[in-house]
Amino acid sequence: MQKYEEFISEILIPQERLQQRIKELGEEISRDFANESVLLICILRGGVMFLTDLMRQISIPTAIEFMAVSSYGVGRRSTSGDVRITLDLNTSIEDRNVILVEDIIDSGHTIHSVLEMLSVRRPKTLSICALLDKAERREVDVPVRYCGFTIPNKFVFGYGLDIDDYYRNLPFIGVVDLDKYQPEVKS
């Protein structure tokens, strides 16, 4: 397995900038829902690192939940709106202020489907908090209330985002040089 140093082309967002922006997002959420409470729903697995840092920056009463979805799209990108829940919530979201915590919005299909599936459960409010937004690749319109960074159309990794399931643990966002990255050959 390659070390990330072998295929990284640049560090797009260093650790300090991530943490600074996440602090701002936490403060914004705390202001917007002052005197109320929020339920953060982390979309596994990419949103995990963002969730755990974000929740520490929120000063109002906060609960967390996890859900996982899979799309039938092939390869690194989900290409269709065919999304299903593989791990559902353990709790009711009715009448609660729900914030979906996502690593990245690319075509928008994943989060659009999640929004549709959750809105029928009648939350009080339902909003999206995405660390990264690849806005130029959007295929379906989604309302991103809280956005960390708008990024160019490059494949990124680290801080929750994977390449073939690895490298989520890195504390920064890096760009992959696809000429240098060598996928593991599975036998």
Ligand code: IMP
């Ligand atoms: P969408 O349905 O096209 O918006 O895809 C969103 C999902 O694709 C994210 O939750 C990520 O898991 C994955 N994804 C999209 N772009 C990247 C990337 O640059 N690096 C790693 N994962 C990505």
Ligand code: MG
């Ligand atoms: Mg992924």
